[in-house]
Amino acid sequence: MNGIEGNRSIETANILETVNILGTPVHRLTMAGAIQEIERRIKSGGRHQIVTANPEILYSAHHDPSIRQLLSEASLVTADGIGVVWAASILGKPVAERVTGIDLMADLLARAAKQGWPCFFYGGKPGRKEASPEEERSVAEEAARRLCDRFPGLQIAGTAHGYISASEQAALHLQIDAAKPRLLFVGLGAPRQEQWIRDFFRATTLNDIVAIGIGGSLDVFSGRVQRAPQWCQQWHLEWLYRLVKEPARWKRQLNLPRFVWAVLRQGKR
Ligand code: UDP
Numbered sequence: 289m290n291g292i293e294g295n296r297s298i299e300t301a302n303i304l305e306t307v308n309i310l311g312t313p314v315h316r317l318t319m320a321g322a323i324q325e326i327e328r329r330i331k332s333g334g335r336h337q338i339v340t341a342n343p344e345i346l347y348s349a350h351h352d353p354s355i356r357q358l359l360s361e362a363s364l365v366t367a368d369g370i371g372v373v374w375a376a377s378i379l380g381k382p383v384a385e386r387v388t389g390i391d392l393m394a395d396l397l398a399r400a401a402k403q404g405w406p407c408f409f410y411g412g413k414p415g416r417k418e419a420s421p422e423e424e425r426s427v428a429e430e431a432a433r434r435l436c437d438r439f440p441g442l443q444i445a446g447t448a449h450g451y452i453s454a455s456e457q458a459a460l461h462l463q464i465d466a467a468k469p470r471l472l473f474v475g476l477g478a479p480r481q482e483q484w485i486r487d488f489f490r491a492t493t494l495n496d497i498v499a500i501g502i503g504g505s506l507d508v509f510s511g512r513v514q515r516a517p518q519w520c521q522q523w524h525l526e527w528l529y530r531l532v533k534e535p536a537r538w539k540r541q542l543n544l545p546r547f548v549w550a551v552l553r554q555g556k557r
Pocket of ligand 1 (some may be wrong): 504
């Protein structure tokens, strides 16, 4: 069974409500609902790609048919960020809350530890040789170490850093195939991670796997990057915190007002 057939079998059994945002159907799920849907997919088998869609990727999909197609073929697309929650309500089909990659990952890892689902982490910076023992580990290795402490029983089937060359991709595919993870977390940034998962699903022999793009979550779980403080998250200012910490993001964030404008125009139609 390939990934798309796997997704179809789920969708005919259980039709989920979506809101069309700039041409991409986004599932109207709470965090608890998303977890339940993912758990069902893990148990039912097949290959499933989960996308946590932020305004930037939805805006890219609006202009780029290949990204739009990729998102429309995903098994689940959640509303990642207050901008997407806002867009859904402007378009008359609200979603209850945001479902971000990092929160989804933490919740899934807690379940994976209990259920014995092996996990694989791909992405983030490599370790630095001749650095402190902690920095010798890659971001993915350090995140795995800390997460195993946080979730006793968690099985890490393998890790790989996110800066390998194209010629090393075949070896990475073999490494993941041999590790047989049930949950594959890919942190390469969007939309690169979504494109990578699509290509991996076309090539892999694995049939029982859920893969999810998680952006910079491994950086946070490894302790090398701080997540925005709780008050920033509550006031929906996480984007501003990241902009202050990583000013180079300003170019990407120019797409936020463009996203707002495009949604307002869609709402008027
Ligand atoms: N990254 C990677 N390989 C690359 C480019 C980026 O592993 O070739 C990692 C990077 O180290 C970081 C993550 O991808 O951990 C991107 O994080 P970001 O927060 O920018 O993700 P986004 O906001 O796009 O979801």
